[in-house]
Amino acid sequence: MLDSCTNNALLPDTALYEPLMTWTEIISHEDSLQVFDHESGSDAAWTAVRPEYWTRRHVCDWLQFCCDQYKLDSNCIPISHFDLTGAQLCSMNKEEFIDWAGVSGECLYLILQNLQTDAMPVCDNPEEESAFFKECDTKGMLCAEDTKNQKGHNRVKSGQQASHLWEFVRDLLLTPGDHQRILEWEDRDVGIFRVVKSEALARMWGQKKKNNKMTYEKLSRALRHYYKTGILERVDRRLVYKFGKNAYGWQDCKTVM
């Protein structure tokens, strides 16, 4: 089986993003992030939006970009697996991602991680940018040599995803996989979900925050604080919550590939 990562000298330095934006430009678009309309899934390019907030369309565009620019073999990518949002994409850990994404998984994971973290060159210096992509290139080659036993990708930082409780909840809802029915969508279209296993949810949140004294009682108090900020809306049913107008990243985007 041919690993597409072997496929070329990836990243011909600065030419890489020529048709797109430089990182500096991308970062300067932070402001436009604030006004991005998640409801309508409107038009910001994936380059202008943080991966965690990508719509399905953005994920699709990003994948296409990776295939084009990194010469990944699209035949080796399970395209149907990428019918997911950025939040879903980002919530997978490395193992899950690689399982999910096929033989190019490690390459794609690395690219995504670098987009997510400040490993992105935040500078105006094209030389640094190009150095960044060279490093990315090197890692890409590594993954071609051995897709299994590469552990030391120190470049990939552990990331800052889901640092807030509501994001943690959201990502749990969106993550395909293994947390067995702790949360379930009640009405996905409008963002209503139900806490199925309250103690388990508290335990997971406690683990994440390294707080073994977390309880659902306390977690739910934190959730109720979200009512006043519009992250959540009240639903007068036990263990049922609804994402509010200030929550993002949970929607099921209608525009698909």
Added chain:
DNA sequence: AGCGTATTTCCTGTTT
């Protein structure tokens, strides 16, 4: 050091 935000902790009362 000071501040603001996001919880965490505790509590009293109410509802399911």
Added chain:
DNA sequence: CAAACAGGAAATACGC
């Protein structure tokens, strides 16, 4: 009765 919900109040954690 147990489990949740409602919020107020205060303590804490943490990033800037």
